[in-house]
Amino acid sequence: MIGRATLAKSRSKIIELEKEMMNSHAEILEIQKAYVQLENKLEEHSIPVISMKINGKENPKEKATK
Known part of the structure:
Protein backbone atom coordinates (compact mmCIF):
# COMPACT_ATOMS: atom_id res chain seq x y z
CA MET A 1 0.00 0.00 0.00
CA ILE A 2 2.78 2.45 0.90
CA GLY A 3 4.66 1.51 -2.28
CA ARG A 4 1.65 2.29 -4.47
CA ALA A 5 1.20 5.69 -2.87
CA THR A 6 4.88 6.50 -3.38
CA LEU A 7 4.69 5.32 -7.00
CA ALA A 8 1.58 7.43 -7.67
CA LYS A 9 3.23 10.49 -6.10
CA SER A 10 6.35 9.95 -8.21
CA ARG A 11 4.31 9.60 -11.40
CA SER A 12 2.38 12.79 -10.70
CA LYS A 13 5.64 14.64 -10.04
CA ILE A 14 7.06 13.34 -13.36
CA ILE A 15 3.94 14.51 -15.22
CA GLU A 16 4.19 17.92 -13.58
CA LEU A 17 7.87 18.24 -14.53
CA GLU A 18 7.16 17.15 -18.11
CA LYS A 19 4.48 19.85 -18.43
CA GLU A 20 6.91 22.43 -17.04
CA MET A 21 9.57 21.39 -19.57
CA ASN A 55 46.95 55.42 -38.81
CA GLY A 56 46.46 52.00 -40.35
CA LYS A 57 45.96 50.32 -36.96
CA GLU A 58 42.77 48.64 -35.87
CA ASN A 59 43.09 49.43 -32.17
CA PRO A 60 43.64 53.14 -31.36
CA LYS A 61 44.38 52.39 -27.68
CA GLU A 62 47.38 50.28 -28.70
CA LYS A 63 49.43 53.41 -29.52
CA ALA A 64 48.51 55.15 -26.28
CA THR A 65 49.63 52.27 -24.07
CA LYS A 66 53.12 52.03 -25.61
Missing part, protein backbone atom coordinates in the same frame (compact mmCIF):
# COMPACT_ATOMS: atom_id res chain seq x y z
CA MET A 22 7.09 21.54 -22.46
CA ASN A 23 6.02 25.05 -21.43
CA SER A 24 9.65 26.10 -21.14
CA HIS A 25 10.48 24.75 -24.60
CA ALA A 26 7.42 26.44 -26.08
CA GLU A 27 8.49 29.75 -24.55
CA ILE A 28 12.00 29.37 -25.96
CA LEU A 29 10.60 28.64 -29.43
CA GLU A 30 8.40 31.75 -29.26
CA ILE A 31 11.38 33.88 -28.27
CA GLN A 32 13.49 32.42 -31.10
CA LYS A 33 10.69 33.12 -33.58
CA ALA A 34 10.48 36.75 -32.42
CA TYR A 35 14.27 37.05 -32.66
CA VAL A 36 14.32 35.73 -36.25
CA GLN A 37 11.53 38.13 -37.21
CA LEU A 38 13.47 41.02 -35.70
CA GLU A 39 16.65 39.97 -37.53
CA ASN A 40 14.76 39.79 -40.82
CA LYS A 41 13.29 43.24 -40.24
CA LEU A 42 16.75 44.67 -39.51
CA GLU A 43 18.24 43.04 -42.63
CA GLU A 44 15.61 44.76 -44.76
CA HIS A 45 16.57 48.16 -43.33
CA SER A 46 20.28 47.52 -42.87
CA ILE A 47 22.79 50.32 -43.12
CA PRO A 48 26.28 49.40 -44.32
CA VAL A 49 28.91 49.75 -41.63
CA ILE A 50 32.40 50.91 -42.53
CA SER A 51 35.12 50.18 -40.01
CA MET A 52 37.44 53.04 -39.21
CA LYS A 53 41.18 52.64 -38.82
CA ILE A 54 43.45 55.25 -37.28
Whole structure:
Protein backbone atom coordinates (compact mmCIF):
# COMPACT_ATOMS: atom_id res chain seq x y z
CA MET A 1 0.00 0.00 0.00
CA ILE A 2 2.78 2.45 0.90
CA GLY A 3 4.66 1.51 -2.28
CA ARG A 4 1.65 2.29 -4.47
CA ALA A 5 1.20 5.69 -2.87
CA THR A 6 4.88 6.50 -3.38
CA LEU A 7 4.69 5.32 -7.00
CA ALA A 8 1.58 7.43 -7.67
CA LYS A 9 3.23 10.49 -6.10
CA SER A 10 6.35 9.95 -8.21
CA ARG A 11 4.31 9.60 -11.40
CA SER A 12 2.38 12.79 -10.70
CA LYS A 13 5.64 14.64 -10.04
CA ILE A 14 7.06 13.34 -13.36
CA ILE A 15 3.94 14.51 -15.22
CA GLU A 16 4.19 17.92 -13.58
CA LEU A 17 7.87 18.24 -14.53
CA GLU A 18 7.16 17.15 -18.11
CA LYS A 19 4.48 19.85 -18.43
CA GLU A 20 6.91 22.43 -17.04
CA MET A 21 9.57 21.39 -19.57
CA MET A 22 7.09 21.54 -22.46
CA ASN A 23 6.02 25.05 -21.43
CA SER A 24 9.65 26.10 -21.14
CA HIS A 25 10.48 24.75 -24.60
CA ALA A 26 7.42 26.44 -26.08
CA GLU A 27 8.49 29.75 -24.55
CA ILE A 28 12.00 29.37 -25.96
CA LEU A 29 10.60 28.64 -29.43
CA GLU A 30 8.40 31.75 -29.26
CA ILE A 31 11.38 33.88 -28.27
CA GLN A 32 13.49 32.42 -31.10
CA LYS A 33 10.69 33.12 -33.58
CA ALA A 34 10.48 36.75 -32.42
CA TYR A 35 14.27 37.05 -32.66
CA VAL A 36 14.32 35.73 -36.25
CA GLN A 37 11.53 38.13 -37.21
CA LEU A 38 13.47 41.02 -35.70
CA GLU A 39 16.65 39.97 -37.53
CA ASN A 40 14.76 39.79 -40.82
CA LYS A 41 13.29 43.24 -40.24
CA LEU A 42 16.75 44.67 -39.51
CA GLU A 43 18.24 43.04 -42.63
CA GLU A 44 15.61 44.76 -44.76
CA HIS A 45 16.57 48.16 -43.33
CA SER A 46 20.28 47.52 -42.87
CA ILE A 47 22.79 50.32 -43.12
CA PRO A 48 26.28 49.40 -44.32
CA VAL A 49 28.91 49.75 -41.63
CA ILE A 50 32.40 50.91 -42.53
CA SER A 51 35.12 50.18 -40.01
CA MET A 52 37.44 53.04 -39.21
CA LYS A 53 41.18 52.64 -38.82
CA ILE A 54 43.45 55.25 -37.28
CA ASN A 55 46.95 55.42 -38.81
CA GLY A 56 46.46 52.00 -40.35
CA LYS A 57 45.96 50.32 -36.96
CA GLU A 58 42.77 48.64 -35.87
CA ASN A 59 43.09 49.43 -32.17
CA PRO A 60 43.64 53.14 -31.36
CA LYS A 61 44.38 52.39 -27.68
CA GLU A 62 47.38 50.28 -28.70
CA LYS A 63 49.43 53.41 -29.52
CA ALA A 64 48.51 55.15 -26.28
CA THR A 65 49.63 52.27 -24.07
CA LYS A 66 53.12 52.03 -25.61
